[in-house]
Amino acid sequence: MSTNETAILTWLAEQRGAMIDALRAMVDTDGGSYDKAGVNAVGAQVARFMAANGIAVQTLPQSRFGDCLRAVVGGEGGNAGNDRQNIVLMGHRDTVFPKGEPQRRPFTIEGNRAYGPGVADMKAGLVMNMFVLAAFQKFGGAPGPLVALFTGDEEIGSPEGRPVIEAEARSARVVFNSEPGRPDQGVVTGRKGGVFSVFDIEGKAAHSGGNFEAGISAIGELAHKITAIHALTDLARGITLNVGLVQGGQSVNTVAPWAQGQIDLRYVEPADRDEVMGKIDAIIARSFVPGTKAKLTIRGEFLPLTQDNASRRVYELYRGAAREAGFDAKPNFSGGCADSGFTAAMGAPTLCAVGPVGGKAHSPEEYLELDSIVPRAQALARAILRLDAAGV
Structure with missing residues (x-):
């Protein structure tokens, strides 16, 4: 020594x-x-x-x-x-x-x-x-x-x-x-690497009793997107998706005009990042509830x-x-x-x-x-x- x-x-x-x-x-x-x-x-x-x-x-x-x-x-x-x-x-x-x-x-x-x-x-x-x-x-x-x-x-x-x-x-x-x-x-x-993103959904407000059919529910769209995003999880490959924060709506008696979800993606292999993000982009671009629109924003990212x-x-x-x-x-x-x-x-x-x-x-x-x-x-x-x- x-x-x-x-x-x-x-x-x-x-x-x-x-x-x-x-x-x-x-x-x-x-x-x-x-x-x-x-x-x-x-x-x-x-x-x-x-x-x-x-x-x-x-x-x-x-x-x-x-x-x-x-x-x-x-x-x-x-x-x-x-x-x-x-x-x-x-x-x-x-x-x-x-x-x-x-x-x-x-x-x-x-x-x-x-x-x-x-x-x-x-x-x-x-x-x-x-x-x-x-x-x-x-x-x-x-x-x-x-x-x-x-x-x-x-x-x-x-x-x-x-x-x-x-x-x-x-x-x-x-x-x-x-x-x-x-x-x-x-x-x-x-x-693991990680991508932290937020998606914002735009719907249309309407009275949920008197004018329900005129509304377009952003929260309904949020529910569909969450289900689709979570389905991308592949534990065998070390890929996990978690929508860990959600918010939205105006009042209980209003068809929700907006909603937001925040996504945590974790992955192991560098190539998996672009593959999964491409699938998320497709989910965000798709309108499960006709008339809704959505936008995805990446807020933070770590490399593996x-x-x-x-x-x-x-x-x-x-x-x-x-x-x-x-x-x-x-x-x-x-x-x-x-x-x-x-x-x-x-x-x-x-x-x-x-x-x-x-x-x-x-x-x-x-x-x-x-x-x-x-x-x-x-x-x-x-x-x-x-x-x-x-x-x-």
Whole structure:
């Protein structure tokens, strides 16, 4: 073990309390995706930590959602031709919870678990990345420039963060996305892609008793479309369709003049995306109830995380590092989407869910295994230190 490695691992082990303190401050700060001020407040916490540790950090302003932060340790890598030097750590600051949730349900510790909105997904991963960067800034030893992205809109499909992530991926030698580690201590080597869309239906209002025949029911059309869209689900291929939100109508005694449904499509193979979206387009274009009209709008999209040979080498490297840290990082496939799909699609070898272990994300029962914080940080540091030896 090199002098750098010993120093980094020892220092990270000593930072457990400081990591928990930083996590508490983050969890107790509002940060829903649509709360730009709250997400930026979490970003300010990150920026203060970086400044205190002598790490350069750049703010990339965004117009609607939380600004992106880019922290760098070491000299910048080049991006000439196929030159890929940067070792990229990623994480998102936004959560799915409404404003005021941290006040209603603040950070708490019960036994070896911590609870609170976003504690695992993914504020613990942000804290881990911060301290890993600080360790390399303090002791050196990284085999290339370390770049950490802290984005602000992942939970809604990264509409503004995606271009920042894809630009970073072009110069990435490797990407570690610090989404929460799986309950079995594992990491994620594959994820589904997702398309989130909304369809709006136009009908015609009429009194449902006195002039029923003059009306055209948008809700009736909605029902037909939902049935047809759900029928596209193919579990054997990993394709699922869910119309998870609906609304419409004017009053109980009016034939509905409008209706809306929101669609969640998940798929495994990249080619399945266009096939299924083509079928959805055909359903939206068809009028099951004569006289209705409909329009489909894509609101957000994630690409699938697929594993190529380079990503497999990164996984094997990390699994070896994890074993030395005391856990077995088993490979997991997830139906959930993440920003790691964007980096993989840009050709950057990518491993996801290397953050501290947690579960029940997006719910009041979300938890973090506190005893996983230091080992996961040490595993990530070891993997970074051994990139050259692994030929990554």
